[in-house]
Structure formats: structure tokens, C-alpha cells
Amino acid sequence: MERLLHPGERWADQVIADVDALGPAWRALVDLAATATTPRPSGRWQRRGGELLADVGPNTYRVRAAGWLRLVDGDADVVPENATVLRGLIWLLALIPPHPETARTLGDQVERALRPVAGRGPRSAKVANAAVYALSRLGDPGLAQLTRLASRVTYRGTLKLIHAALEAHARALGLSRADVEELSIPTYGLTEVGRRVERFDGVTAELRIVDGRPRLIWRNPDGAVLASPPAAVRRGHAERLAELRATVRDIGKMLRAQRNRLDRMFVSAPAWRFVVWRERYLDHPLVATLARRLIWTVNGLPVGYADGALRTVYDVEVRPAPDATVGLWHPANRPADEVLAWREWLARHGIRQPFRQAHREVYELTADEEADEVYSNRFAGQALRQHQFHALVTQRGWRDRLRMDRDDSFSPATRELPEWGLRAEFWVAPTDGRTYESGAYQQIVTDQVRFYPRDAPESVADPETGRYEQWVGEVEDPVAPVPLDRIPPLVFSEILRDVGLAVGISRVGTETYGIEVTDPRLRRDLHQTSV
Template structure:
């Protein structure tokens, strides 16, 4: 009999007063549920309720049979979908019946439920919670956490269930996250003001704290002790984002263990606000900045962990007075790419700028701290008899020591660790802060080409050239001072012939760009940098310049230079955000989206890169679990006026881009490429070239088979070993000067698109664009997957610029293959 047939028989037996028949029918209902391995529409809320509402004389014998079945199951079995589980059935049947077996089953069910991200069906949960609370027993905190998550995750929850869950007020935080567990462990008793404060944090349900919320928080913090609260709050904020202390069984929600607990996100927002109300401290600022970045860390298929927590961190920083908080906001402004949070940071800095009567960029520059540096890139500090030596090299700070005897060592002297632990901890924290700020300032300076930024020479020297931190970057760049190009060497700005330049305080200074210069001058400055051993923080003198081609003059309003590529979508999406482009992930849905867009308000322009999701048939090999395309197909690059209506196209490209016209608006034609300022054209095309160069599947050494169905094999071959793009040509020119200085120079030769490396076993051809390798003379492909370390390491010897990861990969492969008899990697050896 089916479940519904048993239910019908049960109703008939109850109507006839036949207890024995009712017991048999109820037993049949339960056995039908327990034997089902998937959802059955017979099992409705009314079906479950009919078990719960049975007379006690019917429920008891059926419950005893279920208890006997439950006792025979393995102790370590996983919780089945609630509503099909023996323990749930037992709970529905045994309420109000005294039996140790019944209570043990209910306890097992609750603890098992607590290991799940969400509970599949809440009917049994409602019953078990009501049974336990009415009997005066507490619900395990992990179960409470699961019930709360389920209610937040479900679009609809029955009123009765929600009413039951509202009674679960303890603990105020969901257990299972490191910071929440530590917060609960810090409660000393029921009268501890910290407990009252935790309850208050759960009311942080608005975007910003109200005056009333803040007043209550201050009063509770004062009662708990402001200094104690500050130390505790900072310690808790530092633990946000650590691995869960209670890993969850996630089912279909595969990324649940990487997310913030949805219930805890609200009190975490309150915790950030609370930090801004406590006595100011540098550690508080650091912890809030880290909270913003941790909250915006992306989870595959989901996106940022918790933008609302990130925004709370920004709000908290905006309410803290002092240079440290402003500096942290300025650092975040250069690092955050999530649109809503970036917009909030921009608004906060804009408000600060208005209050100070300064420009937005000026506030960012003035906010950069020195982190204890007393001269450009260096500082010393005394800790007892030892001297700490802080120095900046590239975009990294290093800390070394000089003992009382004058000997310089890398390790921390024992006396410093013993006698000055607090000062040592602060010094190490400052080094980490310095590294983060250096990277942020490097990226900010790299974006100034399109920002049309100019400085009076006095401000330029103060905020950039002579600033102890920013100066380590600015002194490695080229500038124009009232039209005269200068670089910094031997303590002064100098021209190409090394003549010192002392500009007037009001002289106009801009960043030098090769697009504005004669090729002979560009070559001369490259020689100057090498002569003075200057390694630039990013490509400037060696920056690729993208000139209009004859083909682009023929097409007129669009460039196909970077069309017909296959890119890894998520890598492209992240890189586009870093470079200031606005983009949305293409999903395998019936929807339209705009192209990737770079807005250039200083020029009144909008650049577009047309892209589409790549899939032959929306197969599993082309789409993530969350429904986004794994790869993109690329198309044209176009320019429009900044205020032109946006273009839209279907996510998978089945419908081409068309301008979306509203309220009777007229279509706006794309601008002729010949009318785009050369610097703008070059920088935009350079960005697009970067997207292709980094995200193309042609760079992936594991894609020799062409990916799903082999349909991209021809593309992989043509890209991985084809003609060099502008970036690769720059790399080749550099290698012409670099290879003769290598230890393996006698084994290396540059030929066309390749670096040839002569090993003992074979001769190898490394493509200068992709880094892919062929074995000569048969051009057999050699798959070498670079490690993240090899891509991050700076190649040996002098380099004129930093940041070319493909160059690092090429050189690491060359070093490996030149000594191919020493290779121990079995994967590589099997191909040789």
C-alpha cells in the first residue's frame, strides 16, 4: 500500500474506533516513510500532523516499534532528510509519552540536525523543539544554529514553525564560527554586561547605527569596561573568516562552510559598529580593515561572503577620528573592487575631503602614513641594546636587526623577544601594514595615467617623491615637470643627461607616458633606467603602446584586435575589477547583460569590451554548479560618450548587442577610433590585452586537448604558439638584454616567437607569449604546470620593471630545462 492508502485506512479506523486497525495503519504510514529514499508528494505537512495528532494509545505501540528499528541502526549514520528519518517519526509519535528511548532519540535528532547547513523540512523540527522546550529541556546550541539558518535560507517558513524558533533566544550567536565561539566563551555569567551587549549586537539590522542603538551600546560597553571591550572586540574581529569550528554537512550547498553564518552576520555588523565606539587604537583600525577584505573574499558560485559586514567595517572606520583610520580607508579605496563597498568608501572619502576643503585624490595622498619610516624606505628603532632595521625593497618591507656588538642579523635577538614582546608585536604588525599599503599605492599610481592627475611641484615632492613610503615607488617612476621628462637618481630629479632639476613650487608635474613621446626618447629612458639600475614598480618606460592599425581605421568604430579569444570567465572577472572595469558574470540563463565597461569620466568616454558566455550546449563541462559560464568568447572593443544608453546582449550571445533605448531616447553611434585620444586608446587596449594574456585558455598547459569535446584545440594551438602580442614583444625585447647575463646564457637563444633552451636530453622551445613548451625537432608538446611560487618569484638579475609573471614562468622553465638531466618530477620525466 502507498503512504496515502495507509493514511486513508488510518482515518477510517479512527472513525470506526478500531484501535488495533489504527495502530496497523499508522505503522504502515511510518514504514512507507522510512522506506522512501527521495521526496514524495504524499508526505505533506498535513500527513506529518496526522501522526502527531494520533491518540496516545495508538502512538505508543508504533513509537516503540520505531524505537526498536532506530536501536538497530549504526551509531554513526548521517541524518536523513527531516520527515523521512526514524528519529523524526519517533518524535512525532512520542510527544507526551515517558520513555528514555524516546528522549534519547529526540536528543540524537537535535544534535544530528546541528551538523547541517539547513534542514530539508521543518515540520519535525517544530515538533521536537516544542516537545523539548515544553518539558523544560534546552535545545543544543548547534541545533538552534541549524534551525535559524534554515529559517533565514527558506523563502517561506510556516508561522507555527517561526513562532517556535523565536523562543530559541539562547545563545545569542550561532555556534560553529571561531569568533562567535570565542565571544560566547567570554561571557562570565548571566549578569555579565558582555552578554547583554551580545544580545544588543543582534539588533544591528540597519545599514548604519541609529542614535538609540549607539547610546545603548555605549552604556553597555561602559558597564562591561571599555578597555576590556576594546581588547575583546579586536580579538574577535581577528578571528572572523577562520575555518569553522563545527564543519557542516552541506548537501547541495557545497560552499556553505566558506560562508559567514547568516544569523551571525547581523551581530558581526554590530561588533564592527561597537569597535568604533570604544577607545581608539591602531589594532582596532587594522582589525576593521581586515574585516572588510575578509568579508569581500569571494566564494565560488556565490560572490563576496558578506557585503553587509564589509560595509559595516567601512562605516566603523568612517566614525573613527585620526590618521590611522583615514589611511586604512585610503588603502581600501585602492584595493576594494566590489562595487557597492567601493562606492561607500568613495562616499566616505569624499565627505572627508569636503570637510577638509580638499580634493578626493588629495585626501588619499595625505592619508598615507609613514609606518615609522624616517627617511624614504628606511627606519631604525632601538629595543634595548638591539637596533631594528626596517627597509623597503620593491613592494615588500624587510625587518633585520643589529646587535649591541654591531653585527647585523635577520633573526630577532632573544633579548628583544624576552624584554620587549609588545613593541616587537607592534613592529611586526607595522611591517604587514606597510606591505599592504605599498601594494595599494602601487596600484593607485598605475591608475593615474587615465585619471589625468597633475600635481604642483611642491605637493608632488611632499606627498610623493619625499614621502617615506610613497617615495619608494615615486622615485622609481618617470615624471614630466613643466613638460620636461625627469627620473630620480643620486638624490635628485634628473634629465636624460643627468642634469639635476629643481622645479618651482608651482610647476606642473604629471606622470610620463610613452604614448606621448618619440620612440627614440622612450629607448633613451630605458637605457637611463638600466644605467641607474632602477626597477620600476610597474611598466612605464617599457609600457606597451597600442597605436591605431590600418584594419581599425577601416572598421572605423570598433577594434577586432582582441576578438575570438576564449577566456576563463572568473579570472577575467576578477582582473577586470582590479583594472577598474565594471562587469557582471554571464549565467546560463535567458537574460541580457551589458558588456564589460570602463568608464572614463575625466575624458567623457566609456570603453566597452563585448563578451559572451561560451558553451556548445550548456553542458556540465561549460557551467559551474551555480550556473555561471566557465569561459567567455570575446568580441569587439568600442568607445561611446559617457552618457550614451547602454548596450545589452544575451548572456550566451544568441542575440547580438543592441542599445537599450528608454523614454524615447535616440540611439548613439560608437565613436570613431581615430577620434579617441592616443593615450586613452592605448591604455584601454592594454587592459584588454592583459585580460586576454592572463585569462586565455591558450595559456593553460593542461588544455592541450582543447577542452570540452576538443572544440578549442585549434584555438589553444594558435594562441599558445602563435604570433606575439604587444606584451610578449616587450618581453622579447627585454629578454634580448637579459639572456646574455643568465648563468645558462650559453644554452639559450632567441628565435622568433621562442626562447630556445638546449638541454642534455633535448632542445626546447618556450613560447614568449604563453610560456608553453615544445620539444625540438618534432615540436612535441611538453606540459609543465608552473607552481604559484615560480610565477611569484622575481627572476634573477636586474629587471627594469616588476610584475611580469609570465616572464618569471618562462625563466623558471628555462632554468629547469637547461639542466634536464637533474629533473626529478615524474610527470615531466614521463614526457621526456
């Protein structure tokens, strides 16, 4: 066992101790896990794994392996040989019947394994990728975690695997990727919007979602609020209590993921039939806690939810037809007096939005941008911390590759805008020769924001000069950027907002440019760039 696992990591020490006590069948499982040296398990490997799991009992393995995985330290490196064994143990979880606890454990493992080591990258992409593979094999519980991780993970390799898994599920079901993401959101046992009640021998635990945060409220048989569950509940219902607390943590993570997903929808501008939107958003026990605090449009008419119904800004109740078209309201498309009226409506009804919508920053063309015609220099000339910038824009749906000292060219940060036939480019390049041990440059400097037709050749920069040019072949001609005055105002505003957020937070120094980031919730969210 010592040759397979290096002692010194808590989880590895526990595996060694457990296997010594559990006997030959468990030793054979760990031996098999140590052969997980390829990106995916072979058919032969899976057949052997299935045989060994039958010997120890799939449910027994699930419980034991979950305990081992919970001991993996997200703040410490994983020895490469140990990472191979860990990958094999994770693969084995994909061979047993799906269970919510398994999916939860694997989702946590992805985030832990991707916590960055300064200047080097994630602690173990190998482990994170193995967990994504296992989640892709776990049916609905795994799909829910993949949907959550798609809005959290910023490491390019693992994010690519997550997207591929979600696309594969969509193809298998004959649905769109958006449909799969919407239908995979669990209800977590909520029996009404934002509420679930559990009873423990007369004591009641009420799970409520308030302003996007799950809370557990305990009451005694007389209805008085308790500070914590009584000792009798902790002793007599330990397993149920642990599951309930785990559900609360899961709900918190899923709400953050759904909030980010909704926030990114402004650019894609999706539309739903009212009957579909009502089921997936307005009345969904979890998502409705976010959706009911947003402003929507029904056949173009802005509406909000208050006092049990959809209402106009004048509080007139609206009852849409099943085939009415629903979309997200954005202030860039609306008159100033309408935006102000909705801000007042939200305040009057005591609604705190999950993210800025009525108070969202709107970027309009400046005189300089009109004069420059095809590019914006609004955020040019700023020195940024590259890793933080990379994490921020990736979380906002941009494609960005860390710039390394060995690169023969640099790519811009890009965001695909397929619904509009466009691609946004934010030109950045290293500021100097300072790098981390991995070879990644510590800082980058910003340049122009441009928009191109989606199929136009991508721009690349020369490492010596930092100057960007389109990468075209001998028979190709460069494609001109799209003039800024032809970019839809909503798209222009959202792209500039993304850039402003990333520059404002990752800039070297404390000054912010073009955007207010004093909101503690916004600052906290933007600093959550660990994965």
C-alpha cells in the same frame, strides 16, 4: 548565548567562552550585537552601545574584540546568524576612540569576508560592509585603510560603499577625492624615505623599504646583523615587537595599494604643482619609495630621480620652480629614441620600477582597426573565466557586473574616462549555459572594444543572441561610437592594455594574446583576485 551564536566557528566559540567568564555586561553587549539586523545601526542602537561600552571600558572592548575578529576564518563560511552578531560587534568598534590597531583589524576583516566561495560569491558581504562602515567612522586610521581597500576590493557592493565613504570624507573636508587619497597615506613612523629605526636595549631594528618591499634588519650593539630579534627582545618587548611586525605587514599592503593607484593614473593624466607633488610624492617617507623610481614630466620635460636629485635623461640636475607642473611620463606620447634612452638611464642607475613604465606595452592602431574605424576586434572571440575576468578588470577601475542566467540583458565591461569625456566598452557575453550554483555563468566570450561619449546611452546585449545595441528611449537616438583615430593615443593604449591583461590571464587555456605576462611579479599581481 548558544541561541545567539552557533558554536563551531573558532571566533564564535571564543566569544561564548569569554562572555561566560566575563559576566553580565559583556553578555549584554553580545545581546545587542545580535540585533544588528539592518544595514546601518540606528541612533537608538548606537546610544545603547555607547552605554554598554562605558560599562566594560572602550579600550578593554577594543582589545577583546580585535582578538575575536582575528579568529574569523577567511577560508570558511560564516553562519548567517553568527554573521549578524559579528556585524554588531564590528559596529561597536565604530563607537570607541579611533586606534590604528582597530583600523588594521577591520581592513583585514573586509578582505577576509570577501574571499570568494566558488560559484557563489564572497563569504560574507554583510560582514565586509559592516567593517567598511566602521572604518568610515574611525577618522584618519580608517581613512587610510579605506584608501588601501579602494584599490584592492573588486566586489561591486562593497566597493561602492568604499567609494561613497571616501567621497563623503572629501566633501566634509572641502577637498577632491584625489586630495583625500593622497593626504590619507600614513608615514608609519618612517623618519626618512623608506627608513625607520627602533632600539630595544642596545639592539637595533631597522625597517627599510627596498624595491617596494619592507624588511626588518636586526643588529646587535656591535652592529652585526642578526637573523632574528634576540630572546631578550622577544621576552621584554613583546608588545612593541608585535606592533612593529604588524606595521611591516601594513606597509607591505599599503605599498601594493599605492603602486596600483599610481599605475591607474596614466589614463586620468593628473597634474600637480611641483610644491604639492614634492610633499605628497617625491619626499613622502612611504610614497617616495615608489615615486622616486618612476619617470615624471616637469613642464613637459621628462625627469627621473637619481643621486639625490631630479635629473634629465642626460643626468643634468633639474630644480623646478614651486609652481611648475608635474605629470606622469608615458611612452605612448614619446619618440622611440627617447623611450630607449630612458630604459638605458634606468639600467645605468640600477633603478627597478614598481610597475612597467619605460618598458610599458604600447598599443597603436592596427590596419584592421583603421579599416573598421569605430571598434577593435583585437581581443575578440576568446573564451574567458568570468569570475577571474571580473576581478581583474574591476581592480583596474572598470565597472563590470557578473552575468547571471536570470538576467534579461547583459552589460559590457565599462571604464569611465571623465577627464577625456569618454567611456570605453568591452563587449562580452556568456559562451554557453554552464553556470555556478549562484546562477553566474562560468565562462564568457569576448567581442569588440568601443569608445563612446561619456553621456551616450550604454550598450546592452540580448541574452538570446548576445548582440549589443544601445539602450535608448522612444525620443532618443543612438549615439555613434567615437572613431578610434580620434581617441588620444595614451587612452587607446591603456584601455587596450587593460583588456589585454584581463584576456591574457583569464582566458580558458594557457595561450596569451597581445601581451607578455611572463614577468613573475605581474603574473602574481594579476592572480591576486580574491577580493
